[in-house]
Amino acid sequence: MLKILIPSMFMLLTTWTSPFKQLWSTILMYSFLVATLSLTWLAMPTDTGWFYINNYMAYDPLSSPLLVLTCWLLPLMIIASQNHLAEEPENRQRTYISLLISLQIFLILAFSATEMIMFYVMFEATLIPTLIIITRWGNQMERLNAGTYFLFYTLAGSLPLLVALLIYHSSMGSLSYLSLTSLPLTCSNLYANKLWWMACLLAFLVKMPLYGVHLWLPKAHVEAPIAGSMVLAAVLLKLGGYGMMRIMIILDPLTKELSYPFIILALWGVIMTGSICLRQTDLKSLIAYSSVSHMGLVAAGILIQTPWGFTGALILMIAHGLTSSALFCLANTNYERTHSRTIILARGLQMVLPLMATWWFLASLANLALPPLPNLMGEIMIITSLFNWSFYTLILTGLGTLITASYSLYMFLLTQRGPIPHHLILLEPSHTREHLLLALHLLPLLLLIAKPELVWGWTA
Amino acid sequence: MCAWRRLHGSVRTLRGSLLRGCLSSTAATRRQPGRCGGLTLCQRLSTGGALRNDFFKDLEDQLAAMRKKAADALPGSSWMPFEINPNLPPETADIVIVGGGVVGWSIAYWLKQKERLPRGMRVLVVERDPSYSRASTVLSVGGIRQQFSLPENIYLSLASADFMRNINEHLSVMNEDPVDLQFNHSGYLFLASEEVAHIMEENYNTQRLAGAKVSLLSPQRVKENFPWINTEGVALASYGLENEGWFDPWSLLNAFRRKAISLGAIQCFGEVTDFKYTTHIRTTADEEQLETRRIKSVKVQMPNSMEYQPVECAIVVNAAGAYSGKLAEMLGIGRGPQDSIYGLPVPVEPRKRYVYVVHCPDGPGLDCPLLIDYSGVYFRREGLGGNYISGISPEEAEEPDTSNLEVDHQFFEDKVWPKLAHRVPAFEKLKVTSAWAGFYDYNTFDQNGIIGIHPLISNMYFATGFSGHGLQHSPAVGRAVAELILDGGFKTLNLKRMSFSRIFAQEPMLEQNIV
Numbered sequence: 001m002l003k004i005l006i007p008s009m010f011m012l013l014t015t016w017t018s019p020f021k022q023l024w025s026t027i028l029m030y031s032f033l034v035a036t037l038s039l040t041w042l043a044m045p046t047d048t049g050w051f052y053i054n055n056y057m058a059y060d061p062l063s064s065p066l067l068v069l070t071c072w073l074l075p076l077m078i079i080a081s082q083n084h085l086a087e088e089p090e091n092r093q094r095t096y097i098s099l100l101i102s103l104q105i106f107l108i109l110a111f112s113a114t115e116m117i118m119f120y121v122m123f124e125a126t127l128i129p130t131l132i133i134i135t136r137w138g139n140q141m142e143r144l145n146a147g148t149y150f151l152f153y154t155l156a157g158s159l160p161l162l163v164a165l166l167i168y169h170s171s172m173g174s175l176s177y178l179s180l181t182s183l184p185l186t187c188s189n190l191y192a193n194k195l196w197w198m199a200c201l202l203a204f205l206v207k208m209p210l211y212g213v214h215l216w217l218p219k220a221h222v223e224a225p226i227a228g229s230m231v232l233a234a235v236l237l238k239l240g241g242y243g244m245m246r247i248m249i250i251l252d253p254l255t256k257e258l259s260y261p262f263i264i265l266a267l268w269g270v271i272m273t274g275s276i277c278l279r280q281t282d283l284k285s286l287i288a289y290s291s292v293s294h295m296g297l298v299a300a301g302i303l304i305q306t307p308w309g310f311t312g313a314l315i316l317m318i319a320h321g322l323t324s325s326a327l328f329c330l331a332n333t334n335y336e337r338t339h340s341r342t343i344i345l346a347r348g349l350q351m352v353l354p355l356m357a358t359w360w361f362l363a364s365l366a367n368l369a370l371p372p373l374p375n376l377m378g379e380i381m382i383i384t385s386l387f388n389w390s391f392y393t394l395i396l397t398g399l400g401t402l403i404t405a406s407y408s409l410y411m412f413l414l415t416q417r418g419p420i421p422h423h424l425i426l427l428e429p430s431h432t433r434e435h436l437l438l439a440l441h442l443l444p445l446l447l448l449i450a451k452p453e454l455v456w457g458w459t460a
Numbered sequence: 461m462c463a464w465r466r467l468h469g470s471v472r473t474l475r476g477s478l479l480r481g482c483l484s485s486t487a488a489t490r491r492q493p494g495r496c497g498g499l500t501l502c503q504r505l506s507t508g509g510a511l512r513n514d515f516f517k518d519l520e521d522q523l524a525a526m527r528k529k530a531a532d533a534l535p536g537s538s539w540m541p542f543e544i545n546p547n548l549p550p551e552t553a554d555i556v557i558v559g560g561g562v563v564g565w566s567i568a569y570w571l572k573q574k575e576r577l578p579r580g581m582r583v584l585v586v587e588r589d590p591s592y593s594r595a596s597t598v599l600s601v602g603g604i605r606q607q608f609s610l611p612e613n614i615y616l617s618l619a620s621a622d623f624m625r626n627i628n629e630h631l632s633v634m635n636e637d638p639v640d641l642q643f644n645h646s647g648y649l650f651l652a653s654e655e656v657a658h659i660m661e662e663n664y665n666t667q668r669l670a671g672a673k674v675s676l677l678s679p680q681r682v683k684e685n686f687p688w689i690n691t692e693g694v695a696l697a698s699y700g701l702e703n704e705g706w707f708d709p710w711s712l713l714n715a716f717r718r719k720a721i722s723l724g725a726i727q728c729f730g731e732v733t734d735f736k737y738t739t740h741i742r743t744t745a746d747e748e749q750l751e752t753r754r755i756k757s758v759k760v761q762m763p764n765s766m767e768y769q770p771v772e773c774a775i776v777v778n779a780a781g782a783y784s785g786k787l788a789e790m791l792g793i794g795r796g797p798q799d800s801i802y803g804l805p806v807p808v809e810p811r812k813r814y815v816y817v818v819h820c821p822d823g824p825g826l827d828c829p830l831l832i833d834y835s836g837v838y839f840r841r842e843g844l845g846g847n848y849i850s851g852i853s854p855e856e857a858e859e860p861d862t863s864n865l866e867v868d869h870q871f872f873e874d875k876v877w878p879k880l881a882h883r884v885p886a887f888e889k890l891k892v893t894s895a896w897a898g899f900y901d902y903n904t905f906d907q908n909g910i911i912g913i914h915p916l917i918s919n920m921y922f923a924t925g926f927s928g929h930g931l932q933h934s935p936a937v938g939r940a941v942a943e944l945i946l947d948g949g950f951k952t953l954n955l956k957r958m959s960f961s962r963i964f965a966q967e968p969m970l971e972q973n974i975v
Contacts, residue, residue, distance in 0.1 A: 139772075141551055148535050281580035338919075339756060340554045340774030342581050344946060419948030422912070423775050423919040426752050428740060 001053035001112060004038050004071060008105050015097045020090050024082050027097055031075040038071035042454050050114075050178070057112040058177075065318050065455040066242055070107045070235050072444065073325065074100060077227040079437045080329055083336060084225065096137065099129040100227055107235055111242060116165050116175040119246070120158070123203070123239055127154055130220075130228065130236065138223040146216075146223035153216040157206030160199035167196060168250065180249045197254045200247050201262075207240030208295045210262065211269020221288035222341070226332040229284065233291050233328055234321035241295070241317050244302045245310060259303040263386075266303070267396040269296040274403035278410060282341045283334065286411055287327045290367060293404060294320045297397070301382035309385040314457040316378025319445060323366040323375060326441035330360055333434050334415070337427050343411075348420030352427045357416045359438040366445060368408035369401065374448045374455065548769045549728035549760050553584035555945070556758050557777040558732050558787060560587025561597040562709060563923050563930050564779035565716035566938025569631070572723035574942050579724055584771060586760055588731035594865060596781050597713050597931060599898025601815055601849060603706045603830050603840065604932035605648040606672035607698060609663045609972040610908065613929065614670040615953050619936035621703035624712070631715040633722045639715040643707040646841070647700040649686070649829040651883070656834055657696040659972050664698055673702040688824045689831070690885055699829065706830060706840055709931050716938075732780075734759035735791055736770065737917075751802075753791060754918040775945060777921045782810030782899040784924035791917055801916065807963060808910070808925040811902035812860045814851055816872045820890040821846045837879040839887075847893065852876050860897075867895040902927045906968035909933065911940055912959035921945065922960070 011030050018026045041064040044051065050058040059067055077100050085093050103126060110122035127150075135147035169175050172183045206213045217237075221229050248255065273292040280286040294316060301313035333356060334346045350357040369375040379401065386393040448455060555571060557564045568585050575581050592598050604624070606617045623630060628638045652660040660676070667674045676698055679691040685699075721727060737753040744750050755776050761768045780787045788806040789795060796802025818839075823846055830840040839850035852875055854860065860868060872892060881888045903910065903925030910925040923941050926933060936953060943951045950956065962969050 139552070145535055279577060281575070281577050338774045339552075339772050342554045342774070344575060344580060345554055345774050348948060421945055421948045423921070423945070426740070426742075426754070426918040428754075 001041075001057050001059065004034055004041075004067075005057075005105070005108055007034050007037075008101060008108065011101045012098055012105075015094050015101065023093065023097070024078065028075055028078050031071075031078055031101075035068075035071045035075055038068050041067055053112075056114055056118060057109070058114045059112050061456075061458040062245060062314065063111045063242065065314065065457075066235070066238055067108060067111045069238070069318055069321050070104060070111065072440075073231060073234050073321075074104045076325065076329075076437060076440055077230050079433055079440075080230060080332060081225065081227040082433065083431075096133070096227075099133055100231070103129040103133075103231060107239070110239060114177050116177075116180075116247070117169070119243065120162060120165060123207075123243065124155075124158060126236060126239065127151060130224075130232065133228040134220055134224045137225045137228070139225070140223055142219070143223035146219035149216040150220040153206055153213065154203070157213065158203035161203035164196050164199035177246065180246075183250065193254060194258060197251055197258055200251055201244065204240040204244040204247070205262065205299065207243070208237060208299050209240070209292060210299055211265050211272060211292065211296055214269065214273070214292045217292055218285050218288040221291065221328075222282060222284045226328060229328040229332075230325045233287075233324035237291065237295055238317045238321060241298050241302060241313060244299070245313070248302065248305060255303070255305060259305075263300045263303050263393075266296040266300040267386075267393060267400070269293070270300075270400035271396060271403060274400055274407060277407035278403070281343055283331045283343050283346070283411070283415070284328065284341050286343070286407070287324065287331060290327075290404070290407065291320070291324050293400070294324075297379060297382050297400070300386060300393075301378075304382075304385050304389055306385045306388070308381045308388075311456045312378045312381025312383075312385065314378075315374050315452060315455050316382065318455045319366070319374040319378055319448070322441050322445045323363060326359070326363045326438055326445075327367060329434075329437050329441065330356070330363060333430070338424070343414055345421070346424065347414060348416070348418040349424065349427075350416040351420045352424055353430050355435065356430050356438075359435075359442065360412055360416055362442050363438075364408045364412035366442070367411075368405040372449045373445060374452055377452055545762070545767060547729065547762060548767070549584055549586065549730065549771050550582065550726065551769065552582070552772040553726070554581040554773065555583045555775045555777060556771055556773040557583065557585045557779055558758070559779035559781055559784075559924075560585050560589075560592075560717075560727065561595050561779065561781050561930075562713045562716065562934040563597075563781070563926075563937055564777070565713060565720055566934040567777055567779060567923060567941045568725040568938075569716045569720040569723070570938040570942035571945065572720055572725050573630075574946050583720070583725040584728055584773075585720070585725060586728050586730055586732055586758075588729065588763065590729045590763065592710075592713075594899075596899050596901060598710050599815070599865075599896055600709045600931045601706065601838075601840065601851070602709045602931065603648065603704075605700055605704045605830070606667055606670075607648055607650055607663065607674060607700055607704070609659075609666055610969060611666060611670050612953070612955055612958055613908070613933070613971070614667055614672055616933040616936040616955075617929075618671060618703060619939070619953060620933055623935035624707065625703070627712075627715065631719040633718055636718065639711065641707040641711050641715070643705060644841075645702070645705040646827075647702075647704040647829040649682075649700075649831045650698045651682070651689075651691075651694045651831070651833050652696045652698070653693050653834045654695045660696050660698055663972065672700070674698055674700050686824065686827070686829075688884055688886055690883055692882075693834075704830075712931070712934070716934075728760060730760040730762050730769075732758055732787065733761045733768070733790070735776075737791065750916075752916055752918055755791070755920060775919050775921065777923060777941060777945075778806075779923050781901040781924060781930065782808070784808040784901060784922065788914070788917075788920075788922075791920070793914065793916060801964065804964065806910070806914070806922070806924075807905040808901050808903055810862045810899035811927075812862050812865070812897050813853065813900055813928075814860075814867055814871055814895060814897050815849055816851060816867075816876060816895040817842060817847055817849050817893050818887070818890040819845075819847050819893045820887055822886045822889065823848055824884065824886065831883070833879060833883050835879045835883075837876055837883065839880060839884075848887075848890075850876055850880055852879065862899065865897045865899075867897050869895065900928045901925055901930060905963055906970050908969050908971065909937065909958055910960060910963070911937060911955050912944065914960055915964065 041059055044061055050060045052058045106122050106125045110119055113119040131147050131151050135143055209217050221232055270293050273289045277286050277289045298313045298316050301309040335341055338346050366373050366375050369379045383397045557568055564585055568583050571583050589595055604621055606614050608614050624641055631639050664676050679694045682689055682697045683691050735755050736757045737755045739751055739753050741749055741751050757770045757772045759768050759770050778784050778787055785806045785808045794805025828841040832838040837852045839848050842849045901924050907927040910922050913921055923937050940950055940955050
């Protein structure tokens with residue numbers, strides 16, 4: 001564990017002391033090294049149980065896929081940001097990279113925390129670099145609005161969580177993950193207990209996001225620069241899911257009744273946001289709403305509290321992280337060429353950038369959960385466990401799958417097929433860097449088809 | 461002394477108001493010192509304010525102010541913590557249309573019309589003349605005809621006439637007045653002499669084939685229909701029966717503008733002074749190096765100010781009319797070595813044309829088409845009071861100076877009046893009541909419009925160079941450019957021949973006119 005964390009911390013130092021000419025290559029190689037080392041986390045001799053480093057940090061089959069995803073994403077973010085930061089002054093480039101690295105450090109600490117308060121502090125700490133990235137390096141004026149929404153939605157949701165954790169600690173004495181399993185809060189049917197339950201979950205539901213509190217996500221994703229969008233979509237949303245999975249243990253008897261409205265809201269959100277995707281004119285906005293849609297399924301899978309639900313949620317989180325990040329990178333390749341995110345102005349690109357069309361194709365297929373990709377595995381497990389709980393959810397989830405397929409195909413066909421407008425005929429050809437970026441996104445996804453045991457958590 | 465007393469008085473009132481629980485000192489409370497203690501020297505001479513301090517009314521005002529401030533600061537509103545000049549264009553736009561004349565606004569309207577979802581694209585129209593005092597659109601005579609020799613021009617005019625006849629289906633806005641173009645369907649009457657009569661016949665056939673309702677008249681028929689014409693020297697005449705006449709260009713411009721803005725287009729008054737572009741060097745099939753440019757952003761300068769705003773954009777449409785050539789020069793077109801592709805400028809430049817308003821009470825009267833004589837002179841009725849407007853295109857060698865819009869009245873005496881009076885004897889007795897001058901966006905290459913992308917600038921569409929037909933073709937040209945941008949090619953009218961390729965191949969597409 002420390003072999004990843006300490007090098008990450010020292011990557012900060014490297015950012016500021018490298019000679020400028022070698023900055024990006026150095027940081028890229030360094031972060032690749034860290035990412036490769038992080039793959040050792042996936043080797044777990046036992047299926048359950050924790051692997052300890054010290055008293056404060058540990059990982060287990062639930063957190064190790066997310067940790068590896070976090071570490072894998074940093075080199076990808078570096079590759080993606082290199083072009084649009086090239087014109088900025090030197091110190092700003094270094095600052096940007098430092099923000100990305102500090103984000104990774106906070107995320108590693110969050111996913112490997114053994115105690116809920118540490119998790120909470122790191123959860124909040126990730127907001128700051130993300131906010132700075134969105135509001136300082138975003139492209140449009142609306143980024144200020146987006147930053148405000150992002151910050152305040154998440155903060156307002158997580159303040160009750162702090163209170164709830166402190167209540168639990170003062171009554172039970174410990175918030176360590178080890179002891180959580182044996183210390184559920186005694187259930188007396190006080191209204192206050194139900195409020196406490198809600199307080200525990202609200203932060204994570206806002207972060208996921210759940211459909212009713214999702215407004216910050218399209219704004220933040222659209223206005224953020226590419227690295228910001230990537231990390232938001234791939235990892236920060238999963239913080240919410242991961243937190244929910246951890247805290248479910250202490251919420252036990254109450255969840256049976258109280259989770260009902262949230263499951264329904266999540267499933268309704270899948271359909272609603274899917275339908276919104278069909279009406280979007282802005283490409284990044286479409287991908288952002290599709291994130292909300294997939295995360296709705298994840299939220300429902302976690303709230304259902306069955307082994308298959310948890311497994312499906314975790315697999316879908318990892319697969320969605322890679323897919324969504326890949327789609328944002330593809331949207332960024334469009335944006336860097338045409339300086340516009342409007343879909344109708346960037347059509348018929350298969351004629352001009354045929355190899356990029358391959359990546360678009362693979363990413364769109366992954367988005368619509370094509371077998372045998374892990375996206376489908378996750379979705380099927382969640383849908384099955386929901387069906388087991390109640391037959392009628394099948395209507396919602398089935399409709400949701402249909403709408404997901406339609407908007408993914410719509411996005412692919414609109415951007416790649418069709419007549420190409422005259423102003424796109426002389427578009428810049430694809431760079432090797434862009435191909436590398438997308439290959440590194442989609443290759444892990446394809447490899448996971450062969451060994452999903454790596455990412456399906458301690459159940460199954 | 462007086463100030464101390466006043467201060468003392470105000471402290472007393474503040475304490476008093478604190479006791480009463482006022483939230484802050486309003487103007488009413490601040491005026492108390494003048495009345496406290498009867499200090500006549502320091503009494504404020506204000507005449508406003510409540511005589512009695514109404515606590516509840518003040519409270520209500522303050523709460524309303526606080527509510528307004530809170531509502532402003534909430535994320536949903538457009539309140540910004542720092543002041544921005546509201547006249548600046550947005551920082552980013554999808555399509556920037558340079559030129560707010562009738563062609564520019566027509567393109568903006570059609571782009572907004574064709575986007576399938578509302579707010580799908582951001583269309584910005586940049587116009588540098590807020591009063592439109594020098595714009596070619598409003599200074600135009602406003603005629604529309606189908607009597608061209610090129611099928612493209614005929615189709616453009618037919619489509620535009622159809623659009624304008626049903627203008628309220630297209631351009632009406634809810635809760636606003638309907639559009640009235642004052643379209644006089646009086647038709648065009650071309651008079652041909654013996655030498656050019658055959659051209660007129662050929663054109664007539666082309667026009668009929670294209671669907672224009674034109675008729676050929678013999679001089680006797682002309683004399684029967686229009687007795688005030690002197691048919692000496694006239695061998696053949698062609699008269700447009702439908703879809704020809706004149707209309708009010710300002711109404712059309714405003715109709716397009718109003719509708720486009722209601723659909724979401726953004727208007728900005730400013731001048732485009734610079735472009736930021738990226739350069740790419742490619743190898744052509746003949747192993748040559750070709751340098752193409754792609755516009756990244758447009759620098760819009762505010763009128764009479766040093767302020768400017770760079771607008772990041774995906775596409776730029778050059779609808780700048782007479783100044784299209786100068787706009788293209790900012791991108792380097794025309795400034796390269798003479799014999800290369802870079803040295804070929806966009807062949808559009810301003811040409812000044814005079815229009816004279818004359819009053820002739822014994823003139824042709826109401827039944828008066830837009831008459832164009834083979835000598836080049838033209839006139840049409842203006843209004844119902846016996847006024848006519850008239851003009852003539854000057855010779856190539858005598859082109860007037862284009863640095864200003866001053867009218868040369870001698871030109872009327874020397875060139876226009878004699879020919880006018882010859883053709884219509886009633887015009888021997890007339891009085892010039894006013895005159896104006898306007899610029900043609902004159903295409904020096906072949907006097908026909910250029911629609912399409914320039915081969916060297918990857919994302920700049922041109923819709924310019926119409927040389928006097930821009931207004932009458934504007935609705936159809938707008939639709940054509942919108943189809944090019946959004947559909948990837950022409951859908952309703954095939955205007956491929958009007959692209960830049962004819963200029964680079966040096967094959968002019970000339971009109972076979974009788975004038």
